Amino acid sequence: MWIPTEHEKYGVVLASFRGTVQHGLPLEIGDTVQILEKCEGWYRGFILKNPNVKGIFPCSYIHLKNAVVKNKGQFETVIPVEDSVITEMTSTLREWGAMWKQLYVKNEGDLFHRLWHVMNEILDLRRQVLVGHLTHDRMKDVKQHITARLDWGNEQLCLDLVPRREFSMVDPDEISVTELYRLMEHRHRKKETATPASTHHLFVHVKSLMSANLGEELEVFFHIYDGRENRPLSERFFVRLNKNGLPKWPEKTERQCTLFVDLGSSDLRKDVYIVVHIIRIGRMGAGEKKNTCSVQYRRPFGCAVVSIADLLTADSKDDHLLKVYACNTEIEWYQIHENIIRKANSRYNLSGSNTGLAVALQLLHGDIDQLRREYMGLFTRGVCITKKLGFSDIIMPGEMRNDLYMTLEKGEFEKGGKSVARNVEITVYVLDADGQILKGYVAAGSGEPGTDEYHSLVLYHNNSPRWAEQIKLPIPVDMFRGSHVRFEFRHCSTKDKGEKKLFGYSFVPLMQEDGRTLPDGTHELIIHKCEENASLADCSRYLKLPYSKANLPTNSLTLKGNKESFWITSFLCSTKLTQNGDMLDLLKWRAHPERINDSLSKLKEIDGSEIVKFLQDTLDTLFGILDESSQRYSLKVFDSLVHIINLLQDSKFQHFKPVMDTYIESHFAGALSYRDLIKVLKWYVDRIVEAEHQDHIQQVLKASDYIFKYIIQSRRLFSLATGGQNEEEFRACILELFMSIRFFLSQESKGISPVTQTQAVFLRTFPAIYSELLKFFTVRDVAGFVRETLASLPAVVQADSPLEAVKLQCISKTVESQLYINPESRCILLPVVLRVLHTCLQEQRDLVMCARIFTSMLSLIKKEENGTVEPAVSEEVELIVESLLEVLLRTILEISNRPQPAGPAMRLQFQDVTGEFVACLLALLRHMSDKHYQKLLQAYSSKDDLRDFLLHVFTVFRILIRPEMFPKDWTVMRLVTNNVIITTVLYLSDALRKNFLNDKFDYKVWDSYFYLSVIFINQPCLQLESFSPSKRKKILEKYGDMRVMMGCEIFSMWQNLGEHKLNFIPAMIGPFLEVTLVPQPDLRNVMIPIFHDMMDWEQRRSGNFKQVEAKLIDKLDSLMSEGKGDETYRELFNSILLKKIERETWRESGISLIATVTRLMERLLDYRDCMKLGEVDGKKIGCTVSLLNFYKTELNKEEMYIRYIHKLYELHLKAQNYTEASYTLLLYDELLEWSDRPLREFLNYPMQSEWQRKEYLHLTIIQNFDRGKCWENGIILCRELADQYESYYDYRNLSKMRMMEASLYDKIMDQQRLEPEFFRVGFYGKKFPFFLRNKEFVCRGHDYERLEAFQQRMLNEFPHAIAMQHVNQPDQTIYQADAQYLQIYAVTPIPESQDVLQRDGVPDNIKSFYKFNHIWKFRYDRPFHKGTKDKENEFKSLWVERTTLTLVQSLPGISRWFEVEKRELVEVSPLENAIEVIENKNLQLRTLITQCQSRQMQNINPLTMCLNGVIDAAVNGGLARYQEAFFVKDYIMNHPEDGDKIGRLRELMFEQAHILEYGLAVHEKYVPQDMRPLHKKLVDQFHLMKSSLGIQEFPAYVRASPVPFTNGSPRTYRNSVPSIISPDAGRGVARRSYPAVNRYSSSSLSSQASNEVSNITGQSESSDEVFNMQPSPSTSSLSSNHSASPNVTSSAPSSARGSPQMAEKHKHSRENACLSPRERPVSAIFSNPLDPAQRAPAHQIGDTTLPRSDPNLSAPDKVRPTPSSWSLDSVKERAPSFSDNVSKPICPPIPPRPQHPASSTKNTRPQSPGPMSRSPQKTAMPPFTPSPTECQSTSLVSNSPVLSGSYSSGISSLSRCSVSEASGTELPAGDHLPHPLPPPAPLPNSISGSSDEPIRRENKTPPPYSVYERNNPRRPVPLPHSLSIPPQTDPPALPPKPHQIRTGSMKLDGNADPRVPRPRPLPRKVSQL
Secondary structure (H helix, E strand, C coil): CCEECCCCCEEEECCCECCCCCCECCECCCCEEEEEEEECCEEEEEECCEEEEEEEEEHHHEEECCEEEECCCCCCEEEECCCHHHHHHHHHHHHHHHHHHHHHHCCCHHHHHHHHHHHHHHHHHHHHHHHCCCCHHHHHHHHHHHHHHHHHHHHHCCCCCCCEECCEECCCCCCCHHHHHHHHHHHHHHHHCCCCCCEEEEEEEEEEEECCCCCCEEEEEEEEEECCCCEECECCEEEEECCCCCECCCCCHHHCEEEEEEEEHHHCCCCEEEEEEEEEEECCCCCCCCCCCCCCEEEEEEEEEEEHHHHHHCCCCCCEEEECEEECCHHHHHHHHHHHHHCCHHHEEECCCCCEEEEEEEEEECCHHHHHHHCHHHHHHCCEEECECCCCCCCCCCCCCEEEEEEEEEEECCCCCCCCCCCEEEEEEEECCCCCECCCCEECCECCCCECEEECCCCCCCCCCEEEEEEEECCCHHHHCCCEEEEEEEEECCCCCCCEEEEEEEEEECECCCCCECCCEEEEEECEECCCHHHHCCHHHHHCCCCEHHHCCCCCHHHHHCCCEEEEEEEEEECCCCCCHHHHHHHCCCCCHHHHHHHHHHHHHCCHHHHHHCHHHHHHHHHHHHHHCHHHHHHHHHHHHHHHHHHCCCCCCHHHHHHHHHHHHHHCCCCCHHHHHHHHHHHHHHCCCCCCCCHHHHHHHHCHHHHHHHHHHHHHHHHHHHCCCCHHHHHHHHHHHHHHHHHHHCCCCCCCCHHHHHHHHHHHHHHHHHHHHHCCCCHHHHHHHHHHHHHCCCCCCCCCCHHHHHHHHHHHHHHHCHHHHCHHHHHHHHHHHHHHHHHHHHHCCCHHHHHHHHHHHHHCCCCCCCCCCCHHHHHHHHHHHHHHHHHHHHHHHHHHHCCCCCCHHHHHHHHHHHHHHHHHHHHHHHHCCHHHHHHHHHCCCCHHHHHHHHHHHHHHHHHHHCHHHCCCCCHHHHHHHHHHHHHHHHHHHHHHHHHCCHHHCCHHHHHHHHHHHHHHHHCHHHCHHHCCHHHHHHHHHHHCCHHHHHHHHHHHHHHHHHHHHHHHCCCCHHHHHHHHCCCCHHHHHHHCHHHHHHHHHHHHHHCCCHHHHHHHHHHHHHHHHCCCCCHHHHHHHHHHHHHHCCCCCCHHHHHHHHHHHHHHHHHHHHHHHHHCCCCCCHHHHHHHHHHHHHHHHHHCCHHHHHHHHHHHHHHHHHCCCHHHHHHHHHHHHHHCCCCCCEECCECCECCEEHHHHHHHHHHHHHHHHHHCCCHHHHHHHHHHHHHHHHHCCCHHHHHHHHHHHHHHHHHHHHCCCCCCCEEEEEEECCCCCCCCCCEEEEEECCCCCCHHHHHHHHHHHCCCCEECCCCCCCCHHHHCCCCCEEEEEEEEEECCCCHHHHCCCCCHHHHHHHHHCCEEEEEEEEEEECCCCCCCCHHHCEEEEEEEEEEEEEECCCCCEEEEEEEEEEEECHHHHHHHHHHHHHHHHHHHHHHHHCCCCCCCHHHHHHHHHHHHHHHCCHHHHHHHHHCCHHHHHHCHHHHHHHHHHHHHHHHHHHHHHHHHHHHHHHCCHHHHHHHHHHHHHHHHHHHHHCCCCCCHHHHCCCCCCHHHCCCECCCCCECCCCCCCEEECCCCCCCCCCCCCCCCCCHHHHHHHHCCCCCCCEEEHHHHCCCCCCCCCCCCCCCCCHHHHCCCCHHHCCCCCCCHHHCCCHHHHHCCCCCCCHHHHCCCCCCHHHCCCHHHHCCCCCCCCCCCCCCHHHCCCCCCCCCCCCCCCCCCCHHHHCCCCCCCCCCCCCCCCCCCHHHCCCCCCCCCCCCCCCCCCCCCCCCCCCCCCECCCCCCCCCCECCCCCCCHHHCCCCCCCCECCCCCCCCCCCCCCCCCCCCCCCCCCCCCCCCCCCCCCCCCCCCCCCCCCCCCCCCHHHCCCCCCCCCCCCCCCCECCCCCCCCCCCCCCCCCCCCCCCCCCCCC
């Protein structure tokens, strides 16, 4: 049976448990669990990090821990009973763990590794704390270290700042808000600005000396030197180096390392240096040879200097190599460092080029104890301390030091009978009173132990040596008396044995007889002659002699005449000894009572450091004098006491205050002193008003706190001694004293008078007296003193008076004192404090101090543990609320609205004041109960006052919610703030309902309320979804979800409004919508119904809710773009509102509104999801297009539409889609007109006129069209802009525009354009965004992008998509699947503009634009076999399924892809397929032949390969297969309807043979020598081919061709640009009947042959598709191995297919081509693009982009203009009269072809000619430009039909022209090829005229382009005279073209084109944007 546990509540998992049992809970080691129940060795509970999953687990797996249970029962919370630091560590490390892994994922390696080390360090420290073996101090250090590491990690990971008190986390509910704010601010400041350390230390580690001339031991001395004052700042650090320059004792690190301690901040400047002196130990001369002399001398070696300031910037880890300098002469040695500092180069030089001292130097900051903790290893290893000369900036009381420093300065010596100067060495000894040498008390410096003696430097041959050597004598205090220092002088001979001969000595005693030590300073010592060491053995003999020339007796003439002297400088640094005689006189006052007066007077002149040394002795002296001679010396003693007390206020001696406190408590014995002290103090106070000089009195008052301490302690001692006698007298004295104080405080004075300053001084010290008074008086008495004293101050004080500020400081200290903490005294003092605060806050002055006082007051108010409030506390809160709440609100408003002051320090102070006042307000509101709110609201008698109060409260709350109110990591503070706000709002909402509803309704208050509520819900710190689970759980447990609480309150208040709701419609729609977008389900359920309410009330008022709809739509866009809202919200919004409006009368319109908003949300969500992606891709652009169209078509939101136009424009620019960017910006351009209407500033446009903005847009669009190489579109805009300039006579800009237009024409002719590929993409499945889901699109590929690259790009954009491996339409399972399927294949564009493409003489550069622009339709072919497949001849059953896709908009446009609007499917029969294949190959051959003739090809290889492919395939059975398939009797009998097609196929086969023969002739002419064998092989194979076709000789209609190539080349264009063979484009395979029209009216087919063909009835096919049947070496040559046309076998684009140079490896196998779509491999659908080398240029292949016919239309309706880049028939006739050609052979007329009866006029309709354009400009570069053909109508055969071109629409030429003509052509004489091609067909637009009149054909077809829409008006531009085509002499003939139709025929009368396009409707008006 499961029993609830009582004590077993919390545990840690010891081992992982898989939870495989029934109801088992899986556990991981380290998890913490909360236990609910227990049963027979099993627990039931949950893991704390996932409390929703409960289960059972074994007891043995759990380690139980003590815990406290809160809220026992269902919702109980368990808190482990352990150190709070441990708890915090555990939870923080868990939180860090998850984030730490994310750092690795985000590749933030540096932080990842640093955090890893910190986490390990914290775990180690946690272990130490848990073990519990640490001492109290060590535990404190460890916890401090842990919290520092936790704070560092939280800061690095951007987590919240944790408020702590003594290392433990603070519960915000347990402390006052003001206290919480202080803790947070303290931690924030600590984090932000580390307090600079005032104490610094220099670490020095000597490594080695590098020099070439070593060989002797060295002594290295370091010291710190002040270059400004030219004195050392520290003692010396001494290191010995061996002969190799390395430390002599490497194992003793303390002898190599030192710490120069106690450097002040003022010492870290540029003119403070580290000076290094290096001394060598050895021979007198460095270069002397070794001799028998073993005596060694200390000799100068070198000096190095480095500035301390350089160490502040240097890397502390690097060693420093100091340059070592030597002085030029030894006489300069004493000042070599000064010379180096001054850079006196003439006095020193480098001691050696490679000499350098390697040392490690590092500056450390902080006190020495801190360094011991931080650099533990340094102190453990050993480091010696090098002290500062003198005391540090701060003297500590316990510091013990007694160091005497002596500097051997210089000497003056006589020659002593020598011819040269002496080599003087000094030996220094310290001797005690008995004459014994003190052992170990002479130190050359720190680092080396002290020695018995010291030997100075020896300066060579110098009688006036200057050593400047400092030594340290650390003699104990007790040995000072009687000791002396002796200096022995010896001459060091360099001869003989190098003996050192004594010649004199000096001495100096260390202490004088009166106890004073040797004074600091320089002393000139007498050198006494002495040559025997023995004479110095008895020191008593010479100690009687004078030692200094300063104190020689007047009668000692002998010593005065002595010229020899020795100078030393002494400096004593002692905490026990003094050199001051006055100090000694005072301390020995009893010995000389007559000197007491002088001694007391001189005390003020004694240095403070001397006084604090003897502080206790001095104080005993003063009170001893007072006790014995109070009458005589009381005033003097009092003044001396004041001086000492004030001395301790100095920062240098402030640490001695505890020494004085200890003295008062433990050593002070003046039981009677209080009387004198009170009396003198009162005497001073009484004299304040009359005194002229207040300085001394102010000094007395500054010391009043300690004076009161002495008074009270003295009285206590007296009471203890006498049993409390004279108590009343004492009280009376104190009262009298306070009466005097109040009197002087009450004095008023104008301005800043001395009395005012004295008052201020007293107020500063007054609060320090309280604690002393409390020792003797009751709390109420002292509170009374304070109240009356403060009340005595002048009531009216000037605002700028310093007294007011001091008064506030006094009150602040009062509130912070022990006196105010007591509730008894607080009730007395509170009114005084409130009165002062109220005045200051009202006048807005001294806000910093006011905030401090307020904070201290409120931090004392605490609730009891059970939550109740004591009556006294409640009254206190009531007083504060009544007095300060309103003025506090006004203050916060004032501060927040002020401009922030300049300067970081001022700004920081300003921010602190705001924060403190806010904390005060929150604390006060949190203490307020129901009773307080009731009283507060009742206090407002008038509604206006209450209204103002509420407005103030709501406004302040809005300020508190601002993100900048607190630093971003103060989440704890923000949550407390929000909790207080929502509690207060709940109280105040009642007042709002009661006082401001119905007839008393006040819009402003309600609006402020709603506005506050909305901001409250939306603030970031309440969005719990963004927090970690643990943080979210903590917040929900402590505060709940405050957003839901506020949301319910909003709904409740909204329901109370009634008809007043209309005041908030539509104003509150946006704010409420923002609230509903918060991802909190409960909040959404509460708030969404408000929209139904709004719709209902708006419907009542207006009869519709257009306002609601408009506002919803406007706000949705901005809010969702900010990242708010999700799919769940869309569904919830839809379902809740639909349910709400079910019973409404306006249900229909409501459903419409909801549907519109929901659809908008779908698009906005898709848009937002797409925009989150990094790079610009098609998805972003497509989504933007979808949204843009939605705003335009469904919502008609013009401004939003324009905004998204510009967003789309930016996306295109970023993706470098310049053409699409132009089309996009054109949408906005079209909305504008050429008017002067002013437009406001909008987006990035300035305020300007509509004309100016449209002009700017035009220029931008032209620029982008230029960048996108879409120059034809730019030309149209140039013309429009030029018209505007012309109409305004702005000829300057007109000229520029015309030049720009001309440059665009040049670019069309000169620059190469890449032909884009087009791909059809299907997006299937529910996982795609709404705008793509289950739709198909056609996409324009990027430059050089082929199918595989495009497919990969799409899969990258949709990484979860699956590529479909077939081209069949998917079924419903794919449509409805929860996945993404992509179906991609290439499609071929079907150009809409045919007139330019079919017109002769138009260069390819121009035609290429019309092939790939303004494309609405695309085609895709799929081969399949119908019926039984003939294995021997698959052509019999090979059909083609042709799919035509129509788009919603033409490409290119505002996007690279557009949706497919219509899909058409037709089937192409095998016979039609064969016709297309052969037609295609014939066209290709013609093109290559013409290019070869016109020398457009660099080499002949393409023609060679094409001929080889066709002839070889034909020989191997290609054409024979067609014969077998379609020319057999069975096929003709079974398919009588195909008779015409069979005839057509036969014609094409004969035509191909003729073209091949002609091509071989051309090939023979140009073939290189090395390819002659191949040519011969081709000729042989060609004869085989003819025989295989059964052709012995060409039919008469082929043979009769009289049109040879003149000179082997076609006629040139006006500037000798050759023409291109240009047959028409593809034919529509959808047709089933062919008009029996002779397709070869332009060829020289005989009439007999024509009749032969015409027997076979049938209609001519409109084979528009032939250009899509991509010819290739395998397919177009009809090899038996390759059965299908290339667009059957592959859907690759034209440039990837049909290359005549295609390698054999790229040929498709027959089996692959004939597989069904499901059987074929992917390569059959997604073709492999050829490499660029294998891709033939477009002009070599032919047009492959023609539209197909629709099988569902009648024959005339199927006609579409078809472009062509072929020109086999484009013979341009010469213009002169017939007589010019008499001498030339005349061609016979071309026989007419019989017209087929099916091609009657009723079956035709006139075709609208294309729009006009200017003729192409002349170009220097030979483009592929066909010649415009002009025909002369000579020898006309009347009524002969002009037949269509090679790819006609299947309509007789009678349907194109009202009059049909056939014209023979005259050819000039020239070289004739053996078998010329058939002659060209006469042009349908040629004009018949007399033979002697030249005929000029107008070439006016403009680019059929509409930048705006397809029905845009375009003005016809006549051909300028300057661009007309001049007649040519001697025109060469072109090879004939089999058939062509002109779609753009001109009227015979030469009038204007009848096909005037319909005018484009004017753009609609645009709002002023």
